[in-house]
Amino acid sequence: MIDNTADDPRRRAPLVLGEHNFATVTDAVCNIVEAPAPPKAWYVALAVSVGLTGVLFACVGYLIMTGVGVWGLNVPVGWAFDITNFVFWVGIGHAGTLISAILFLFRQKWRTGINRFAEAMTIFAVVCAGLFPAIHVGRVWVAYWLFPLPNQMAIWPNFRSPLLWDVFAVSTYMTVSIMFWYMGMIPDLATLRDRATTRIRHVFYGIFSLGWRGSNRHWHRFDRAYLLLAALATPLVLSVHSVVSFDFAVSLLPGWHTTIFPPYFVAGAIFSGFAMVVTLMVPARAFFGLKDFVTLRHLDNMNKIILATGSMVAYAYGIELFIAWYSGNLFEKFAFANRAFGPYWWAYWTMMTCNVLVPQLFWFKKARTTPWIMLVLCALVNVGMWFERFVIIVTSLSRDFLPSSWGYFKPTAVDLLTMAGSFGLFFTLFLLFCRYLPMIAMAEVKSIMPKAGLDYGVHRGHGQYWGEIPHQHNQQAESAAGPTGTAV
């Protein structure tokens, strides 16, 4: 395997390794979907995930039948695992849009290997996230009161409430993420349709590819629409977690009422999202033979982003502590001393270890390019980010202004099983995606391969393509291909 993680500024490192041409890219990605049976590990993983999903639905059913008393939350801790899980999953969802939209606008061509995968993960994470606010309202059957729909109280929702902003932000985010993901997938679904050997595949992929025929008049508008969606999704992704942070920041509770929350939450969201992408990507690229497309350089780049956003999160923790002291506000100071040394000290120090110390190991190249090390580190980051939300929500609520109203939250079995179940739902959707949809954006990967490189017209010397660019115009396709991985 060629090492493409070295940075030689004189030449662009190849983004696709191995001896690939357009046809082999299609084969490598489509064979996963078309294989008669997936790897054994897939069945094992699916069985576990579906089992956990069953646990989730059982817990949610029990909750709805019985009431929110089955959870451990109670006054003063009115929000606990429900909102912790919500913020955790929404945060995870931020990586997909960051990769597909922001990295697209920054012309980071390496995103083509991982964007489909990350976008899918985003959608599944937002599905899990959306579940919690819906079930935490208590009377689930009137959850539609969240939306501006006529209801039996003849009253409209309060549009000046951050909780309502959240409804709009998360549902918009969900819808736009699905549209972005689906639109990017249309050409690849057409590839699967054109290769279909069974009737059912032909019909299924035929319907969802909408009759795409690779027309350049279509590509022209497709490209423009993709750019527009990226430009729209970029402020959207930054707004979503900002709005989520308003749920807290706009209240008056010490530990919540801080102006640093929006950027701090966004950085944390991207941090946790990338960690989840790496956690899923490392096993998936090994099991499904995608190491040529999701190369070590991709993982290296993602780990660098984790390091950068992790450092931002660490900085935000520091500033929070500094401001708590500098404000001279008794309650503010107490809130932070209580986090670190109060009854939830174990949660706080888990968070600090996993989010501040662990990502700093990514300064070492060995950690950034060794799959098992990054898998461990990223799993720890996800643990840390779950605890961050737990610390913010539960410690702040449990001890506010009056000692007489203090309390201590302990999760019940239903709390814990619901959380575990949400992971089951996430992994179930993810495993189905791996098996039935193209995991790599084939059309996009082909467009950044050297074979697509055209030393042509206005694009002469444009530097659009990565790896060795064939210079002979008139050579036949096969010979002009050249091994894409010949760059050192």
Next chain:
Amino acid sequence: MASIENHESAGGPKRIRYLLAEFETPEELLSAAERVRDAGYTRWDAHSPFPVHGLDEAMGIKSTVLPWFVLMCGLLGAAGGLGLEWWTNAFDYPYLVSGKPLFSLPANIPVMFELTVLLSAAGALVGMLAFNGLPELYHTLFTSKRFHRATTDRFFISIDAGDPKFDAAGSEAFLRGLGGVEVESLED
């Protein structure tokens, strides 16, 4: 239409719908597209597994009006969002919260922003499909076996028989002269 009649009268005379030329590389497609454009054809298309850079110029495609459509959708979302907030909270059921004004811009920005993005994004996807005439699940080009590789690794030029410059024999000879692998005529 003629195609329906043809289907009904099985064995009746079929009409050529498309001429399809196949190419192996994007370079060949580009130079062929330039020649088709220069020959004055208007109802024709190029097909590729990925967007080929420079092909829009080589085909002489005018820039799409899609961005303007998306802008309209966005403005509609912004106006609709603000209107919704004003009507529900300041007019139909006035909310008096802590003596604050019934309506002010800052608290209403987030929802307005989200609806702007929502409608623009929907406009981008739906508009792109509508301007492209999709979904169109059946197309004569799909009857070609070779054309199945248009989504994998081959490049095509198709000329519609409805093109004013189309002439079955002449256009076929012209396409053959472009140096592709194969030229096919597709009937319906």
